[in-house]
Amino acid sequence: MTSIPKPSVRHPGLPRNALGLTTRDYEGGMSTLCAGCGHDSITAAIIQAVWELDLPPHRAAKLSGIGCSSKTTAYFMRQSHGFNAVHGRMPAVASGVHAANRELVCIGVSGDGDSLSIGLGQLCHAIRRNINLLYVLENNGVYGLTKGQFSASADVGSKSKRGEPNVQPPIDPVLLAITLGATFVARGFSGDKKQLVPILKAGLAHRGFALVDVISPCVTFNDHEASTKSYRFTRGHRHELAPVDFIPLTHEIAAATVPGDPVSVTMHDGSVVRFRSVGEDYDPTDRDAAYAHIRRLQAQGEVVTGLLYIDERAPDMHGVNGTIEEPLTRVPYASLCPGNAALQKLQEEYR
Amino acid sequence: MQPTDVTNPRYYHKVVDCQWGCPAHTNVPEYIRLIAQGRYTESYLLNRASNVFPGILGRTCDRPCEPACRRTRVDGKPVAICRLKRVAADLRDDVSDFLPKVPERKNGKRIALVGAGPASLTVANDLMPLGYECVVFEKLDRPGGLMRTNIPAFRLPASVLDEEVAMIIDMGVDLRLATPVTSMRALLAEDYDAVFVGSGAPKGKELDVPGRWDAKRIHIGIEWLESVHFEHVTSIGERVLIIGVGNTAMDCCRSSRRLGGRDIKVMARRSRKYFKASPWELDDALEEGVEIVENHAPRRFVVENGRLVGMEFERLAWSEKDGKQRSEVIDTVTIPCDDVILAIGQENAFPWIERDIGIAFDDAGMPVVDRVTMQCSRPGVFFGGDAAWGPENIIWAVEHGHQAAISIHNYCQGLPITDRPSYGMNLVSAKVGMHAWRYSNDYSPAPRAAMTHVELTQRFQKLNVEVELGFTAEQTAHEVERCLNCDIQTHFTAPLCIECDACVDVCPVNCLTITTDGPEEDLRTRLSAPALNRTQEIYVSAALPQTQRVMVKDEDVCLHCGLCAERCPTAAWDMREFTVLIPYAGKPASYELRTANPIPSGLSSQLAVRSSQPL
Incomplete structure (x- = not known):
């Protein structure tokens, strides 16, 4: 952390988005994380993404659990709604938020401990329900707040700061999400915003659960020589599988796709995710192929990054449940809860 | 890259x-930190090392540092660097123990300095501690040069000037007051190892338009200020016109205000954007009720029965064409007045330097002086301050003095003066x-x-x-x-x-x-x-x-x-x-x-x- 908050003065030439806001307007409180923490870079990437999307800050809800990563929702969009939930229970709260007000843009931030240990069940069911949520999993392989024990995402053979190797196999959130039927699965790296920002924007535009696993080195406990989640290791072993550009609806899309063009996926709001290049045997819209491909590269010791799988046709939680278009928060109480007489009448039908 | x-x-x-912007490279941030810590004496001495006259400059500097200040680019207004310098000067303790020490044993070299203004005084300040003997010739009966005669006392109290000039004179400078140098040839014939000319730009520019010589009460700005300083002039008419909008014009209008002027107009040929006066000096004049009239070009003095009654101006409209400003006369107006003060610039005048003694002058009558070494075409003769390239300001004069002192020191040691x-x-x-x-x-x-x-x-x-x-x-x-x-x-x-x-x-x-x-x-x-x-x-x-x-x-x-x-x-x-x-x-x-x-x-x-x- 720093000794002083970031001064409010800004660069006089800072560009403004369609709402007249600068990136500085999307900032939050002063970070108390360690100097050089990957999480702070992810915060900056989120700020860049929501600024580029012209997202009105008061139309967003920030949700998190417990951990270094979960503190970061305080560090961006100070004007937005927020809920800091119990450890591992953020998906439940997010489900509630999304159920009550489907118009809010939900941004969940969690870590490898919060998501893959104590909150693993919650994560699985959030994926299964396909709630409309950008779920950023800040993954550093250690429990930073409790002095650097291995987390459930630590790789076999990766050593702790004191030299102990990890022996338990990791849970890979990306493979887990693909198996569970997630509709948007990506992996980024906190040290590469060029890749991360378009992924976050696509995740926000995606209707449904968007899991973005971000390798985010812990400078204090897991950035040493023998770590597999360090800046140097990630840079050395990163395999960018499917780099994407995100083209929001407001931009004119120049030409229809022609054969030989990269794959493009049109999002439900009309914006387009355009894959700049994909490998010959890789199709980011084919779940089985994507899974097999990622497994193959992982076996070679590569850290696969990029937008790995996308399915834009699946309905989200409201779609599955056939909920009305209007956010429930705007439905008058009398309609939402018609009272005892209506309940008795309903129960009568089942007698 | x-x-x-x-x-x-x-x-x-x-x-x-x-x-970087300060000609003398004053270490501004460090002296401001010293002020913040209440270490005024140290702050003053740090200032003095580079700009020699912190008390004077803290009130009168042209402050090239302030437009350069990064704070201007951040929130629009620079740090008040100049006036903080004054804080250090006002609140310091006695500094006499910390001033450069002058050796008892001299090095045997004698330097003649013409004029007792900031440039010459800086040269003396730098050379005296090295054992030089410095002889300063001053035509007036008090030292300080234009700092004394051209800056009114309401901007620079005499006590501040006296003290800082005395710090240098008291090093043992041989100050010869009321001793104008009338012949460079004669001076060179004397036994000096080097000569420094810091005699300023003492001649106010004339405005030779009809009527100029037909009446009294038309004054030259810097001469008039000097007369005010020596109390040869103690009053002025109620209606005063100042021609020109430089800092001298500001001093003239504000002095007029104190000598009885009630309706004072500063007449400018162009619009405010092009005024030469520092913005803060303009503001101070406006605060005192001086009127500034733009786009008026003087045409003639209106003289009736040998008495100045007004001045006729052409009203101008300016337009830009091909990057050049052009003016067009709209009409002419006559503005009644009792006195006119001409403050349209200063010129150098060297009637006392013979033209056949190896000191080359250019077509404009200015000596040819090297920008780095301050030496003119005759070895051993150096120029600085306004005398070198025309009117600048005190802080430039100080820097010229420092550079000339380096050259003189090299020259007297037999080293090439280009060895900087x-x-x-x-x-x-x-x-x-x-x-x-x-x-x-x-x-x-x-x-x-x-x-x-x-x-x-x-x-x-x-x-x-x-x-x-x-x-x-x-x-x-x-x-x-x-x-x-x-x-x-x-x-x-x-x-x-x-x-x-x-x-x-x-x-x-x-x-x-x-x-x-x-x-x-x-x-x-x-x-x-x-x-x-x-x-x-x-x-x-x-x-x-x-x-x-x-x-x-x-x-x-x-x-x-x-x-x-x-x-x-x-x-x-x-x-x-x-x-x-x-x-x-x-x-x-x-x-x-x-x-x-x-x-x-x-x-x-x-x-x-x-x-x-x-x-």
Whole structure:
């Protein structure tokens, strides 16, 4: 952390988005994380993404659990709604938020401990329900707040700061999400915003659960020589599988796709995710192929990054449940809860 | 782009905008920090080392530092550097024990100095401690030159001037008052080892339009100010016209106001944008009820029965064509007046320098003087101040004096005067603990302190009531915090960087970018915020260890808040106090380690960079 908050003065030439806001307007409180923490870079990437999307800050809800990563929702969009939930229970709260007000843009931030240990069940069911949520999993392989024990995402053979190797196999959130039927699965790296920002924007535009696993080195406990989640290791072993550009609806899309063009996926709001290049045997819209491909590269010791799988046709939680278009928060109480007489009448039908 | 070489003092010196902008390179941020700590005497002495007259300049300087101040680019108003200098001068203790010591034993060299103004006095200040004998010839009966005769006492009290001039004279200067030099040939015939001409630009420009010679009560600005100073003039008519809008015009109109003028108009040929007067001097004149009339070109003096009754002007409309300003006469107007003061500029006059003694003059009647050595075409004769290239200001005269002193010292030692001593630098970590720096790194959003003035009713009672009261303790405390400490440099050590982006993310003013290398023109366009201010450098590091990209910093609006260094996990960024070491005559720029805390021996090479190069 720093000794002083970031001064409010800004660069006089800072560009403004369609709402007249600068990136500085999307900032939050002063970070108390360690100097050089990957999480702070992810915060900056989120700020860049929501600024580029012209997202009105008061139309967003920030949700998190417990951990270094979960503190970061305080560090961006100070004007937005927020809920800091119990450890591992953020998906439940997010489900509630999304159920009550489907118009809010939900941004969940969690870590490898919060998501893959104590909150693993919650994560699985959030994926299964396909709630409309950008779920950023800040993954550093250690429990930073409790002095650097291995987390459930630590790789076999990766050593702790004191030299102990990890022996338990990791849970890979990306493979887990693909198996569970997630509709948007990506992996980024906190040290590469060029890749991360378009992924976050696509995740926000995606209707449904968007899991973005971000390798985010812990400078204090897991950035040493023998770590597999360090800046140097990630840079050395990163395999960018499917780099994407995100083209929001407001931009004119120049030409229809022609054969030989990269794959493009049109999002439900009309914006387009355009894959700049994909490998010959890789199709980011084919779940089985994507899974097999990622497994193959992982076996070679590569850290696969990029937008790995996308399915834009699946309905989200409201779609599955056939909920009305209007956010429930705007439905008058009398309609939402018609009272005892209506309940008795309903129960009568089942007698 | 080539990685930036920060071991050349020039790079970091240029980052300290105020010091770079000051002709004498006064170490502004350091003296402001000393004021903040209440160390006024040290602050005064630091000032004096470079600008020699802190008390005088703290009231009268043209302040080239202030338009240069980074704070202007950040929040629109520069730090009140000049008036903080006055705080140090006003609140200091006795400094006589700390002034340069003059040796008992002289070195046998005698220097003649013509004129007792700031340029000559600076030469004496630099040479006396080296054992020179300095003989100063002054045509008036008091020393100080234009600082005394042309700056009214309501801006510069005589006591302040006397004290700072005395600091130099009391070193043992042989001051010969009321002794004008009438012949350079005669002076050169005397037994001097070198001659310095610091006689100023003492001739006010004429306005030769019809009627000029037909009436009295048409005055030349600087001559009139001198007469006011010596009390040869004690009153003026009620209606006064000042022709010209330079700083002399401001002094003339404000002096007129104190001598009985009621309806005072400053007549300008052009619009306010083109006025030569400093904006603050214009404001002070307006505050005193002086009217400034734009776009009026003088045509003739209206004289009736041998008495000046008014002046006729052409009203002009200005337009721009092909980048040139053109004027068109709309009509003519006559403005009645009792007195006219001409303040349209000054010229040099050297009737006392014979033209056949090896001192070359150009077509405009100016001596041919070398820009670096200050020497004219005759070896051993040096010029400085307004005498060298026409009217400048006090701070330039001081710098000319320093440079001339170096040349004279070389000349008298038999060394080539083109051998200029090199500049040096100190660069020492400002870190004194975990997130603790030896400067106040937080940004103060306080607005610039406004100077308090004496009530209008009081200030016109006497000619010498000083208008500016100086800053109060509270104003000083706020103003020192506005300084961004640009001399505390963001110093980058590329091999330590792990490219975590922490510094890029935390920088409040988007100075930093990690990107692929490229030519400067291209790099400037792809930074976190485009680097559009070409007058400011961009720093480019060597290739970074992990990705071979480079760290780029746009110096333009850096707050020197140190957040990059606080956020850096590997201390690749560090805040380091930079001091440019300036050589003076007989005193080469020497390396000295100054730090608040002892540096562990293993670290010293990493934390301190020693360098010595010409700027």
